[in-house]
Amino acid sequence: MKQFVQLIGGALLFGILSLAIGYWISHDNVKEEQEELYVYNWGEYIDPALLQKFEKQTGIKVIYETFDSNEAMEAKIRNGGTHYDVAFPSDYTIEKMKQSNLLIPLNHEQIPNMKHLDAHYMDQPFDRKNVYSIPYFFGTVGILYDQEKYPDMKFEHWSDLKDPRLANDVIFVDGAREVIGLGLNSLGYSLNDADAKHLDEAEAHLKTYAPNIRGVVGDEVTMMLEQHEASVAVMWSGSAAPLFQEDDRFNYVVPKEGSNLWFDNMVIPKTAQNVDGAHKFINFLHDPEVNRQNAEWVAYATPNKTARNMLPEEIKNDERVYPTEETQQRLEVYKDLGTDVLSEYNERFLNFKMAL
Incomplete structure (x- = not known):
């Protein structure tokens, strides 16, 4: 009887330990499976604080890498070594990537902050109706x-x-x-x-x-x-x-x-593995307050008219940054x-x- 009790007790203890270990492994796996977003951008082209803000708001971990030329960026996406979810190519490269079937069409309904974009910088010849790209800076x-x-x-x-x-x-x-x-x-x-x-x-x-x-x-x-x-x-x-x-x-x-x-736009490469997260990131960057902060940090011209109106007077009215229509001709x-x-x-x- 004593041996039976010991056996039962041992089995019970083993069961409890197994459950504890199973919970720990399961809990650890949850951490490992945190949603990730791979972003590929030019160097020094986003306020780092905004990446942290996006992570905090969404729980999505941003894996951020940079490139120094459109050609290097396109080649890496074409080769498919890393499955980037958001990339930032320039105008003529977008046209080339579109023709090479390297991009997926955007779901504009998932980017409600598009309403803040100045129509003057939309619908450019390299991407009519912004099917594949949304302007970032120009x-x-x-x-x-x-x-x-x-x-x-x-x-x-x-x-x-x-x-x-x-x-x-x-x-x-x-x-x-x-x-x-x-x-x-x-x-x-x-x-x-x-x-x-x-x-x-x-x-x-x-x-x-x-x-x-x-x-x-x-x-x-x-x-x-x-x-x-x-x-x-x-x-x-x-x-x-x-x-x-x-x-x-x-x-x-x-x-x-x-x-x-020139325009640098945001796109979602064909090989993206987190398309929903990519749309969230693009939409996040055109939140007016986020965009204003980013525009001040980067110092390039923003196509987001709401954010531009929030910039200091000496910046938003500087024709060297925001060329007049006469100059743009x-x-x-x-x-x-x-x-x-x-x-x-x-x-x-x-x-x-x-x-x-």
Whole structure:
């Protein structure tokens, strides 16, 4: 009897332990199975505090990675190594990804904050009716310059960058579309021109800028200007904004010959595994208060009209950040030129850099 009781007691104890262990394992698995969202964005292109806010609001853990070029981003999504749920490609890349069946259509009903977007920045040629993308930020390519060092120069034309007074004091942003586009615009051509003769002319014309060019640089462009390593730069408006908004010696202009109006939009890649979470994230980023905070942190122009109206007066009314309709008449959005033409742009850009 005693042995029977011991046996029963042992079995009972074993059962209790088994239940406890089972609960612990089950509870631990719940933690491991927390909903996740894989986000792929440009570097320094979102206020990190907002990622934490989204996680707290939704319980969704954000796995955040960055890229430094549209081409690198597209290649990684095309290869499918990581199943990103939200990505942030630029205009012409969206057009290319759409044609390659790399994106899924958005459910606009799951993005009610779309109502805050300015219609002027919607329904762009690269994605009519915003079937596949929602605008995130936009901006221009122009000239940032130190107006204390060059008080008599207004940089109204791209050709002003060839002024002998600027010897070894100009830097170009490291982008084939931007630099070749500068050469094309300087000659009165479209920055989406694919005519080989016109590209020959643009490449030859760019060489006339060489005596003044200190270098072709990437993210360090801002640092070089701040540290007086150069005084003039061809760069994106959003990268220039912290400089001209915080230091009166800097100014930014879009030359009269024209330039680029670019868009970075949010998309959901075909291989996404958390489509519902992706819609929540896109909608979250266009909540007016969230968008205002993000726009102040990133410094690029927001297409969210409600959020823009919440920005400080000196920002929301700054025509260098938010170009007037008159200025926008001189701007073009990049188109997908196709692999062959893009390769030609890249080759000519490389020739230009090697000749400096």
